[in-house]
Amino acid sequence: MERYLGKKIKNDLINTYGVTVIPANSILNAEHLELIRKQKINILDIIFAGEEGQAPSSKELAYNVVNVSKDLFESFRTSRKVPLADIRKEVVPVVQEISRQSDIFALFDAIQGKDDYTYQHNIGVGVLSTLIGRWMNMSEAELSVLSLAATLHDIGKLKIPSEILNKPGKLTPDEYELVKKHTILGYEMLKETTxxxxxxxxxxxxxxxxxxxxxxPLGLKEEQIDAYAKIVAVADIFHAMSSRRPYHEPVPFHIIVDQMRRGSFGALDPHIVSVFLENIVKRTVGREVILTDGRVGEIVYLNPHDIETPLVKVDDEYIDLSKLNTIKIKEISIE
Known part of the structure; x- marks a missing residue:
């Protein structure tokens, strides 16, 4: 970490409760680095002044890697072989680079599925899973495997007719059963892949x-489920709900958070859900938000007992969302 001494940070560094511990434009010294360690702030989340213009944006990276991955995945249709080595070499490093984007909400915007959903989803889930793995303090070796596993999680859909996958209306029971088979098909494809x-x-x-x-497909429970699959399940749901699909528009932020908390998508691993949502929500402090009543405000403080209902400043008024059941955060602005 000492290599960051003397570097200037671009944005405020905040702790778990949304409190600024090191202000923007500070030059990092030894005391700052110790504070970063104690507050468990991920150094990879920090953007340094002067570095923001040195590389393509996350949106540009995502656009390019979606096209690369699409070509690689589509090659399976003719070769009948999963191009795992090429995906590991050409896709995974970009997925990991995007996941280091310091502005989480710009990252979400960059990977949101809009048009070519199937391939955007693979990359989006890869990025989000890598982000979760990093927040869970996984090693670089573990993250490499997780990134690859997440990017390949839906590969079995290559054997499902595209007209069913992209159907704008509700699937029939028979069509839904066919789509569900992508899990077994993907397993069989990868099991035969070196x-x-x-x-x-x-x-x-x-x-x-x-x-x-x-x-x-097997009705497994808790410890029977692979740890990496549990992470990908959380990323899969968040990306699917926050993206434009053939049959629904992006779901508002507060609804996704609330439904994931309440288990509306099934019993996800509670620790992974907690790590994911708390790391997202704590990064909302200082962000401009649109409330469900249409007003625009700024999150100024997180309620430590319920971080999903913060204190929001709207003009000269302070609104405590923990005391108002009728107002929620509909959308978080992208700077």
């Missing part, structure tokens, strides 16, 4: 399993 370890194959098979045994 270089795919158990985390990669099991993530494809188990990312729709749930802790209470109500998932598919």
């Amino acid at each position: 270089g795919a370890n158990s985390h990669i194959t099991l993530t494809a098979l188990q990312h729709h399993e749930r802790n209470d045994g109500r998932g598919y």
